[in-house]
Amino acid sequence: MVAPNKIVLINAFVHPDIVLTLNLSEWDLLVRQARSAGVLARLALLLKAKGLYEKVPEKPLNHFNSAIIYIEQFTYTVQWELYLIQKALNKHNIPLILLKGAAYVQADNDAGKGRLFSDIDILVKKEQLQVAEKAFSNHGWLFEKLDKYDQEYYRKWMHELPPMRHFKRGTNLDVHHNILPLTSHKCPNADKLLANLVQEKGDGIWVLAAEDRILHSAIHLFYGGEFEHGFRDVSDLDLLFREFSKNKRFWHKLLERAVEIEQSEALYYAFRYSKLIFNTPIPEEVLDSVDISFSVSRRAIMDFLLIRALMPDHDSCDDQWTGFSRWVLYVRSHWLRMPMYLLVPHLLRKSWMRVTGKAEH
Amino acid sequence: MFYISIPPFDVQLETDIPAVINSINNMYQYSLKPMEDTEKFSDFHIKIASPSRIRKHYRPQVQFYIDGKTPFKPLPLSQAFPFFEWGLNWCIASHTYQYLLLHAAVVEKDNKALILPGYPGAGKSTLCAALVSSGWRLLSDEMAVIDTKTLELIPVVRPISLKNESIKVISEFSASAEFGESFLDTAKGTVAHMKPSKQSFIQRIQRAKLKWVVFPRYLATKPTQLIEKEKGEALIELAENSFNYNVLGSQGFNLLCDLVASAQCYKFEYSCLDEAVDLFQSLVEEN
Numbered sequence: 328m329v330a331p332n333k334i335v336l337i338n339a340f341v342h343p344d345i346v347l348t349l350n351l352s353e354w355d356l357l358v359r360q361a362r363s364a365g366v367l368a369r370l371a372l373l374l375k376a377k378g379l380y381e382k383v384p385e386k387p388l389n390h391f392n393s394a395i396i397y398i399e400q401f402t403y404t405v406q407w408e409l410y411l412i413q414k415a416l417n418k419h420n421i422p423l424i425l426l427k428g429a430a431y432v433q434a435d436n437d438a439g440k441g442r443l444f445s446d447i448d449i450l451v452k453k454e455q456l457q458v459a460e461k462a463f464s465n466h467g468w469l470f471e472k473l474d475k476y477d478q479e480y481y482r483k484w485m486h487e488l489p490p491m492r493h494f495k496r497g498t499n500l501d502v503h504h505n506i507l508p509l510t511s512h513k514c515p516n517a518d519k520l521l522a523n524l525v526q527e528k529g530d531g532i533w534v535l536a537a538e539d540r541i542l543h544s545a546i547h548l549f550y551g552g553e554f555e556h557g558f559r560d561v562s563d564l565d566l567l568f569r570e571f572s573k574n575k576r577f578w579h580k581l582l583e584r585a586v587e588i589e590q591s592e593a594l595y596y597a598f599r600y601s602k603l604i605f606n607t608p609i610p611e612e613v614l615d616s617v618d619i620s621f622s623v624s625r626r627a628i629m630d631f632l633l634i635r636a637l638m639p640d641h642d643s644c645d646d647q648w649t650g651f652s653r654w655v656l657y658v659r660s661h662w663l664r665m666p667m668y669l670l671v672p673h674l675l676r677k678s679w680m681r682v683t684g685k686a687e688h
Numbered sequence: 689m690f691y692i693s694i695p696p697f698d699v700q701l702e703t704d705i706p707a708v709i710n711s712i713n714n715m716y717q718y719s720l721k722p723m724e725d726t727e728k729f730s731d732f733h734i735k736i737a738s739p740s741r742i743r744k745h746y747r748p749q750v751q752f753y754i755d756g757k758t759p760f761k762p763l764p765l766s767q768a769f770p771f772f773e774w775g776l777n778w779c780i781a782s783h784t785y786q787y788l789l790l791h792a793a794v795v796e797k798d799n800k801a802l803i804l805p806g807y808p809g810a811g812k813s814t815l816c817a818a819l820v821s822s823g824w825r826l827l828s829d830e831m832a833v834i835d836t837k838t839l840e841l842i843p844v845v846r847p848i849s850l851k852n853e854s855i856k857v858i859s860e861f862s863a864s865a866e867f868g869e870s871f872l873d874t875a876k877g878t879v880a881h882m883k884p885s886k887q888s889f890i891q892r893i894q895r896a897k898l899k900w901v902v903f904p905r906y907l908a909t910k911p912t913q914l915i916e917k918e919k920g921e922a923l924i925e926l927a928e929n930s931f932n933y934n935v936l937g938s939q940g941f942n943l944l945c946d947l948v949a950s951a952q953c954y955k956f957e958y959s960c961l962d963e964a965v966d967l968f969q970s971l972v973e974e975n
Binding site: 351352354355359362363384386387389390392393394396397399400403641642 | 696698728729730731733755756757784785786934935936937
């Protein structure tokens with residue numbers, strides 16, 4: 328395994344000052360790892376915030392400047408898109424509730440600075456889902472080409488509508504009514520999340536409470552199967568922990584909330600890997616009080632798989648087990664998502680579609 | 689491994705495909721840097737290689753890798769070098785937001801630069817190759833790279849890509865034009881590359897000041913004529929021809945306004961290269 332502290336990108340996040348010691352070929356690797364992991368703009372803004380930007384040599388600086396210009400336009404586009412989404416929902420008195428990347432931006436969280444995302448994820452009460460779907464299709468959001476099977480699969484088993492895309496602007500919208508599939512035995516009660524929403528700016532846009540934002544981020548990362556952005560997502564967690572821990576009683580509230588919505592396992596993973604990779608300052612007594620018991624062997628297996636899967640998606644961070652680890656975790660995510668009697672036919676159909684070349688994706 | 693210096697970019701290219709190695713050695717002759725320097729920063733890390741072991745012999749293919757990722761579908765092996773050129777265009781266009789990038793050829797004479805924006809088939813590269821063969825300096829055949837603070841044009845000296853009939857037209861027009869191999873049956877038909885003049889390489893870090901924006905159009909039966917173009921119209925067409933106007937947002941709009949305000953804008957119809965080259969020479973002398 329490539330140890331996390333041997334990866335220049337991780338070192339730059341943990342101790343930004345080390346960039347002062349880099350030679351040009353190390354800068355070369357840093358920019359490549361950051362770009363591959365989707366955190367080039369985040370790194371650029373971090374160096375700015377730490378007063379190190381002026382020290383960056385011209386060649387890498389060009390790439391940081393380019394990334395910052397891109398993220399500025401991206402953020403502007405997101406604001407406009409949110410305005411249009413809110414307009415579509417307002418007519419039906421449905422509140423706009425943001426999840427994940429868009430929520431971090433809305434709440435001005437550190438995790439939102441320099442954060443790119445390809446879809447805007449929103450949460451809608453299940454009983455308002457049909458009205459919301461109609462409102463969006465009236466305003467130009469259409470379902471991606473999906474056959475009857477996919478449509479039914481999403482509606483029956485998943486925690487979201489099939490992905491929508493605006494026919495003109497090409498922007499993607501994911502409409503959720505929960506944060507885990509209904510078939511997952513870990514699926515929380517959505518009403519508990521909806522009861523704790525907060526409005527950060529007084530503009531009618533809601534986000535999950537700080538603790539829930541963290542727990543959702545953890546659930547998405549550790550029960551999901553896509554690790555292309557795993558590094559960025561664990562960096563989100565690190566930044567959220569660091570930011571919120573300035574609030575009084577935050578750790579206590581977080582532990583309590585995890586018990587309340589039965590997500591202590593996800594929180595355990597979030598603590599463990601955020602600390603292992605980013606050296607997040609989480610107090611020992613907090614780590615010890617997570618209400619979960621892991622056998623030593625299970626922990627060793629998860630470490631083996633997750634530390635590899637969560638490294639930046641770049642050749643220089645891979646070893647011979649990285650691809651295998653990501654594959655095992657991908658299979659596991661399906662396993663967690665639904666019971667066997669649903670999973671086996673679903674996977675068989677997926678591979679049949681792929682082999683016969685009928686798959687769209 | 690090649691280190692290709694195309695200011696303002698440094699490109700690292702790994703390939704074991706003989707056709708690519710030959711074309712690089714020929715077309716980028718003056719741009720290759722020695723390897724011994726260990727302190728290196730490359731803007732783009734490109735690999736051109738076969739995508740699978742199985743297809744090495746049966747209908748062999750080639751893939752373009754940028755830092756291990758594959759943004760494109762593989763192409764037939766015979767198109768390996770054009771694939772490098774197109775892929776590099778894509779790399780620059782999708783990673784360079786600190787400059788305004790227009791799809792256009794740029795040439796210069798007496799420190800007066802001429803931008804030739806081009807819809808496909810309009811004859812931008814043909815005109816560009818003819819001017820470069822007649823003593824103009826090449827800044828770029830594919831994209832105008834514009835400094836967003838000073839509006840100066842930044843050279844990116846690379847081979848000129850000619851297609852189909854243009855290849856014959858230019859080799860008849862100029863005996864001194866140096867061509868690489870011809871690549872048949874690409875998505876754009878037959879493609880061949882013309883090596884930039886040595887003078888263009890020597891001046892490859894010298895920026896130029898914009899004087900004219902000319903929208904060329906090759907029309908077989910039409911007489912050569914230069915027609916003044918409304919600046920508003922020129923602005924809209926430049927925006928349509930930009931790679932990153934949408935990302936630069938309002939800054940991009942303001943830049944294009946300043947650009948067309950500072951330049952003379954024309955439509956240009958031509959069927960005869962000699963007349964075209966004479967006409968641009970007379971423009972240089974007039975001003």
